[in-house]
Amino acid sequence: MKVEETKLKGCFIIEPTVFKDSRGYFFESFNQPKFEELTGQSGNFVQDNQSASTYGVVRGLHYQAGKYAQAKLVRVLEGSVLDIAVDLRYGSETYGQWISVELTAENNLQLYIPRGMAHGFSVLSETAVFAYKCDNVYNKQSEAGIRYNDPDLGIDWGIPAEKMSLSEKDLELDFFNLKRTSL
Numbered sequence: 001m002k003v004e005e006t007k008l009k010g011c012f013i014i015e016p017t018v019f020k021d022s023r024g025y026f027f028e029s030f031n032q033p034k035f036e037e038l039t040g041q042s043g044n045f046v047q048d049n050q051s052a053s054t055y056g057v058v059r060g061l062h063y064q065a066g067k068y069a070q071a072k073l074v075r076v077l078e079g080s081v082l083d084i085a086v087d088l089r090y091g092s093e094t095y096g097q098w099i100s101v102e103l104t105a106e107n108n109l110q111l112y113i114p115r116g117m118a119h120g121f122s123v124l125s126e127t128a129v130f131a132y133k134c135d136n137v138y139n140k141q142s143e144a145g146i147r148y149n150d151p152d153l154g155i156d157w158g159i160p161a162e163k164m165s166l167s168e169k170d171l172e173l174d175f176f177n178l179k180r181t182s183l
């Protein structure tokens, strides 16, 4: 298992060690002691989620505010996505900055997104199955988000705007006032 911290402090790209043989492959998709040792982050996840989407779908940008804030460990079981994390930690050196990482069922890469960040992804393949761990449970009342095409963030989702497909909810998310001081 290798980890690389991104320019957003506390946000890590994780590459598992894949064992291949004539039968196929094996890798540890999560190992709490190794995760905690290599990232210095808590690996106490309490909820697993999974979603399936078709090409052009954009899910996000989402986060849970306040005491239900969630850190996420995300990966792709089928297909490929462009995964986006946005630093919303007021006072952070990279506040308002974002990163993108292509996660695929071939590269087996994972992204750890700490609390205080918004998360989203776009689907680059015909279909994609997305699976992730959260370190806090879902709390509908704490759900919040930023419109995918927020002009201040200027996120490149890796797909043409005319091909994008979003939920009604996501299309109506607010733009983010980067001067806002709390989530």
Ligand SMILES: Cc1cn([C@H]2C[C@H](O)[C@@H](COP(=O)(O)OP(=O)(O)O[C@H]3O[C@H](C)C(=O)[C@H](O)[C@H]3O)O2)c(=O)[nH]c1=O
Pocket (backbone or CB within 6 Å): 049, 051, 059, 060, 062, 063, 072, 119, 120, 121, 137, 138, 167
């Ligand atoms: C997130 C969540 C949703 N739901 C229910 C609520 C809705 O009835 C239904 C679909 O929810 P939503 O449209 O918010 O699903 P996504 O658009 O995939 O949302 C997720 O997408 C981005 C990428 C994220 O990082 C978040 O984990 C999450 O916000 O599942 C639950 O029952 N539990 C949950 O934890």
